[in-house]
Amino acid sequence: MNCENQSYRHFQTLAQVYCECVENSPDTGLTFLRNIRDRLLPLYAAALHFPEVKNVQFRDDFPDKDDMTTEQRFSLSRRLRGLGFTDTYRLIYHPLENDPDDPMHGSLVDDLSDIWWDIKPGLNLLERKSDDWAPEVFWDWKESFQTHWGRHAIEALRALHEHLQDT
Secondary structure (H helix, E strand, O other), X not given: OOHHHHHHHHHHHHHHHHHHHXXXXXXXXXXXXXXXXXXXXXXXXXXXXXXOOOOOOOOOOOOOHHHOOHHHHHHHHHHHHOOOOOOEEEEEOOOOOOOOOOEEEEEHHHHHHHHHHHHHHHHHHHHHOOHHHHHHHHXXXXXXXXXXXXXXXXXXXXXXXXXXXXX
16 A cells, blocks of 8 residues: 555544544533544644545546435534534634634534535445545545635634633
8 A cells, every 4th residue: 555545544444534524423521522622633643644646537426425415414413413513613714814804703513514425425435435536536526625625624624622621
């Protein structure tokens, strides 16, 4: 196994642990928040070091994220909302711009479920199909990290830090 593949396999393992925690953790409140923080931080760190995926040719039957139903996503969000923690937080969407009108509210539940939404389909595909799909899955994980869930992870980690700093 080459070094590049090892990076993605390491990420795959961390992604499985993250998804399992989000989907099935019996913990609630601060205990859940500690556990999810301890899974999200290494997941983010591993994604920072994704190598380039070369020569990816997507097949016509590469599944879309929409293959996971909206109901699955909403079910996960409902589950997370029931775990007993404050969901909303303030955020600055463009931290490098000095716009006084920029402060917004974020949702920890939205962050955690969006991260899950971006990585779970690849895990499912590798489990159901085979490693033949690995280049496409790895490319998708890298792309979605750079364009979507990386920001959600940073905002979630910031909110988790605030929740847990005095505990």
